[in-house]
Amino acid sequence: MHSRYDHRGHEISHIGHHGEQYSYVHNGHGISHGVQQTPSHHFGGDDQYNDSDKVSAYEEDDDDEGDGGPTKSIGLLGLFKYSTKWDIFLVILGCLGALINGGSLPWYSYLFGEYANKIAIESSNGEKGQMMKDVEKVCLLMTGLSAIVVVGAYLEITCWRLVGERSAQRIRTEYLRAVLRQDIGFFDTEISTSDIMHGISSDVAQIQEVMGEKMAPFIHHIFTFICRYIVGFLRSWKVSLVVFSVIPLMMFCGIAYKAIYVGLAAKEEVSYRKAGSVVEQTISSIRTVFSFVAEDKLTARYAELLTKSMPLGAKLGFAKGAGIGVIYLVTYSTWALAFWYGGVLVARGEISGGAAIACFFGVKVGGRGLALSLSYYAQFAQGTVAASRVFEIIDRVPEIDPYSPEGRAIKSVRGRIEFKGITFAYPSRPNAQILNSLHLVIPSHKTLALVGASGGGKSTIFAIIKRFYDPIIVSNILAGTITLDGHDLRTLQVKWLRDQIGMLGQPALFATSIVENVGDRGTQLSGGQKQQIALARAMIKNPSILLLDEPTSALDPESETIVQQAIDKICSGRTTVVIAHKLATVRNAHTIVVLDRGSAVEIGNHRQQGLCGWAGTNLTIRVRDLLFQSILNQEPGWFDFEENSTGVLVPRLSIGCTSFRSVLGDRLSVLLMGLSSAAVGLVSNIRTVTTFSAQEQLIKSFDQALSEPKKKSVKRSQIQGLTLGFSQGAIYGAYTLILWYGARLVQEDTTNFGVVYKIFLILVLSSFSVRQLAVLAPDTSMAATAIPAILNIINRRPLIGNDQHKGRKIERSKPVDIEFKRVTFAYPSRPEAVVLSDFNLKVKGRSMVALVGGSGLGKSTVVWLIQRFYHPIQGKVMMGGIDLREFDVKWLRRQTALVGVSGVQLSGRQKQRIAIARAILKRSRVLLLDEASGILDLESEKHVQDALRKITKRATTIIVAHRLNTIKEAEMIAVVRDGAVVEYGDHETLMASHVNGVYANLVRAETEANAFS
Helix, strand or coil: CEEEECCCCCEEEEECCCCCEEECCCCCCCCCCCCCCCCCCCCCCCCCCCCCCCCCCCCCCCCHHHHCCCCCCCCHHHHHCCCCHHHHHHHHHHHHHHHHHHHHHHHHHHHHHHHHHHHHHHHHCCCHHHHHHHHHHHHHHHHHHHHHHHHHHHHHHHHHHHHHHHHHHHHHHHHHHHHHHCCHHHHHHCCCHHHHHHHHHHHHHHHHHHHHHHHHHHHHHHHHHHHHHHHHHHHCHHHHHHHHCCHHHHHHHHHHHHHHHHHHHHHHHHHHHHHHHHHHHHHHCHHHHHHCCCHHHHHHHHHHHHHHCHHHHHHHHHHHHHHHHHHHHHHHHHHHHHHHHHHHHHHHCCCCHHHHHHHHHHHHHHHHHHHHHHHCHHHHHHHHHHHHHHHHHHCCCCCCCCCCCCCECCCCCCCCEEEEEEEECCCCCCCCCCEEEEEEEECCCCEEEEECCCCCCHHHHHHHHCCCCCCCCECCECCCEEEECCEEHHHECHHHHHHCEEEECCCCCCCCHHHHCCCHHHCCCCHHHHHHHHHHHHHHHCCCEEEEECCCCCCCHHHHHHHHHHHHHHHCCCEEEEECCCHHHHCCCCEEEEEECCEEEEEECHHHHCHHHCCCCHHHHHHHHHHHHHHHHCCHHHHHCHHHCHHHHHHHHHHHCHHHHHHCCCCCCCCCHHHHHHHHHHHHCHHHHHHCCCHHHHHHHHHHHHHHHHHHHHHHHHHHHHHHHHHHHHHHHHHHHHHHHHHHHHHCCCCCHHHHHHHHHHHHHHHHHHHHHHHHHHHHHHHHHHHHHHHHHHHCCCCCCCCCCCCECCCCCCCCCEEEEEEEEECCCCCCCEEEEEEEEEECCCCEEEEECCCCCCHHHHHHHHCCCCCCCEEEEEECCEEHHHECHHHHHHCEEEECCCCHHHCCHHHHHHHHHHHHHCCCCEEEEECCCCCCCHHHHHHHHHHHHHHCCCCEEEEECCCHHHCCCCCEEEEEECCEEEEEECHHHHHHHCCCCHHHHHHHHHHHHHCCC
16 A cells, blocks of 8 residues: 655545555534643553653642632532432431430420429428429420430431431442543543542542531531520510520621631642642552652652641631630620529519529520531531532533433444544643644554554544544644544444444553452552453453554563464454554554654555654641651552552541541541542543443442442441430430439428539530530541551551661672572462562672563562562572661662653653653662563664663663563573573573573564564
C-alpha cells in the first residue's frame, strides 16, 4: 500500500492492498465543541495514556487560586434527596420516637408540679393520708410515662440509625456509580483520586453522622423545647410569655454561630484535602519513596500543609467555644429570669408554688433543649457542605455518558474505522495539539500497527476510538470526525461501542482479582504476570475490535513467543490496532502507520518500508503528623498486607485522627476502610474500568461489600436503641421512686418537702450529664476503635529500622561488592510462596551483572532485597563483605539508585526517561535497573543505553531485563529459574557452554522473533 501527502503532511490519498483508493478532502465542515480551560489535577493510576502532553503525576499547585474555593452547603432537608419510601417511613417513626422521648421531661415537670402542690398544700393542712393517696396517683402516671419513654427512645435511636446506615450505603454506591460514569476529561481537569477517596469515605461518613446520629437528638431537643412551652403556658402563661421574649436572641446567636462555623469548616476541609493528596501519592508509590530516601522531605511537606490549617483550627475552636458559650449564657440568664418572675407571681398570689416550680422546670428543660439543638449547627454545617460535594458528583451528567441509552447499536460490526481530519488536544492542556489534521483508515478484519517516537499521539488514537474523549476545536481549527463502518462515533451508544472493543495496555489489576491474591493494585505480582493476566482478560471479552498497547513489553522472550502466537490467533478475523516499540510485535501487521507530531508521515507494510527508517487543629494535626511519620518508617513488606493498603491508610490519616478530637468534645465520622480500598482501586484505574464497561459489575461487588457492615450496623442500632430506651426509662423510674419515697418520709415527719426538692433537683441535673454521655457514646465508642488502630501504627517498631545515624557505612572511595549467600525468601504477605530458594550470586564492585529469566521467578525480588525493603528468611545479603542488616538503612538506600517498570511516577515513556535521568543524577554507588528501558521506543532506548553505559563504569550495576540485546555488554549474566541461579557467565560463555541451556533458548527465541527486522 502506498500513500501521498501534501506540503502540510496531510494525506491526500492512499492505495490499499487490492488497488482500492481512498481520498480525503478538507471541506471545512466539522462539529463544534467548546473548550473550557480548567485547573489541572493529577489523577493517579497505572493505565494512563502516555503521550507527551499529559500532565505530570506529581504536578501540584500549591497556590490557593487553584483550590476553587469552599463548596456551598445545601439545606438540611437536602440530605434526604436519595431517601426511599421506607427511609421516609423510618424517619416518621424516628420523629415520633423523638417526640415521645423529647416531650417526656416537660410533661414530667408538669406532673412534678402536681406532686409539689399535693405535698405542700395537703401536708400543711394535716391531710397526710390523703396526700399519700394523691401522690401515689401522680407517681403512677409518672411510671406510665417512664414506660412510654422506653418505646420512644428505642424508636428514636433505632430508626434514625437505620436511616443513616441505609442512606450512607445508597449514597456510597451512587457516588461510585457516578464517578465511574464520568468521562476521562473530568478526571484530567476537575477531580483527583484523593478527592474521590475523601468523598466516598470522609464526606459520606459526615452525611451518615448527621442523618443517623445528630438528627435524632436535634429533633428530640426541638420537641423538648416545644413541649416545654405547651406545659409552661398551661401552668403560667405570664412566665412563659416573658421567657419566650428571649428566644429570638437565642436563635440569632445560633444562626450567627452556624454562619461563622460553616465558612471556617469549609476552608479547613480544603486544607486537609491538599494534605491528603500528598499522602495518597506517597503511599501508592512507597517503594520509590524509600528508594530515594524521600521520607523526611515528604513528611516535612505534609507537616507544612497541616501547619497551614492550624490557624483555621484555632479559629474554629474559638468560634465553637464562643458560640456555645454565648448560647448557654442566654440560656442560664433565661433560667434566672423565669425563677425571679415566678417568685414575684407566687408572692402576689397569682400562681401556686407547684405551678411556679413546674413552670421553672419547664423553662430550664426547654431552654436547655433549645441550646443543645443549636449546638448541632456545626455538625449540620459540615454534613451539608459534605453532601453538596457528593451530590454534585452524583448529579453530574458527563458529555460522554456510558449509562445513556441514546445512540445507535450496529447489528453487524465489520470494524472499519476512519479518522477524517482529526485535530485533538487534551482538556487539561487545550493549547498543546496532539493530533494534527490526522487522516487514517483502519481496514476491517485487518491488523494495523502504530509506530513512532514517544509522544507522537499513538495512545491518544486509542483513547479517541474508545470515546474516552471526543474531538474538539483547538485554536478555531475544526476537529474532524471518526467513523465506525461509516457511522460517526458520536452517534453510537457509548456502552455498546466499548463492548465491541477489547483493550490490552499497561496492565491495571484490582485487589479483588485472582481470588484476592494479587495485592493492592496487583503489587504482589510481577510485571510479566500482570501482563499475562491482562492479556487473558482482553481475550475472554472476544471483541470485534482489538487495541493492543505494548502487549508483550513486560514478557521474557520465551513467554513473548507464546503470547505473540496467541495474539496472532485472536487478531485473525477482527480489526486490530497495535502500538509497539518491539519490531517483532508488528511483524504480521497488514499495515504500518508511522506517526510523528500527531500526523501520519508514512503508511505501508513492513516489506515496503522497513521500520528501521521511521521518524522519532493542634492535636489532630500532631497525630496526623506522627501517624504519617510512623507510616513512612515502616518496612515495605508492611504495605503488602491488605489492612495497610493505600485505601485504608489514607482515610485513617484523614478521618481516624479526628477521633482524638471527638474524645475531647467534637465528632467522629465512621469509615469503612476496606470499602475505601476497593473504591480507590476502581477510580485509580478508571480507564481500565471504562474500557471493559465494567462499571455495573464493579458497583455490584462494591454493594455486596457494603452488605455485611450494614447487617452489623442494623444489629448494633437495635442494641443501642434498646439500651438507651431502658436507660431513659430507668432514669424516670428513679425520679419517681425518689419522689414517692420522699413523700413517705414527709408523711412520717422524717423530713420536709424542701429537702426532697433539693435532692430531686440534684438528681435531675446529674441525669442531664448522664444523658449527654449517652448521646456522645457513639462518638466515643467509634473513637475507641479508631484510636488504638492509630496508636498501634505510631507505636509499631518496624522490622527494618529507619532510624538515622544508626548502623555502619562504607567509605566512598571503596568499590562495592554485592553478594547473596544461600538466600531463601518469601514475601511476608505470602509466606507459603517461596520466591528465592538457596539463592547465591556475587556481583563485583563497579561491574555489571544482568538477571534474566521468566516472569515472576524472583528477579525483581533481588532488587528489593538489596535495598533492604525486605530481609531474607535464611542466608545473607552482603555489601562490601558486611551483612546489609548492619548498615544504616537510609545511608544504604542513598547508595543505590532504582529505575523500575511501574509506579505512579513511571506511568509514561517521558516519565520513564526522567526517572532514568533522576537515578543517574543521584550518583549512587549501586545502580539497580528493573526493565529500565522496557517501554521506550528504539531511538530513545539507544540514547538511554549510551547514558547507562557511561554510569555503569563507576557503579556496581544489576540489570533486570527481558530484552536480551540490552544486556549483552554485561560482564556476567545470571539466569534465574525457580528462585535460584541455574546458569552464570558472560554472553559468549553461556552461548558456548550451555548450547541447550535456558539462556541460549531465550536468545534463540528473541532472535527468531526479531529475524525479519
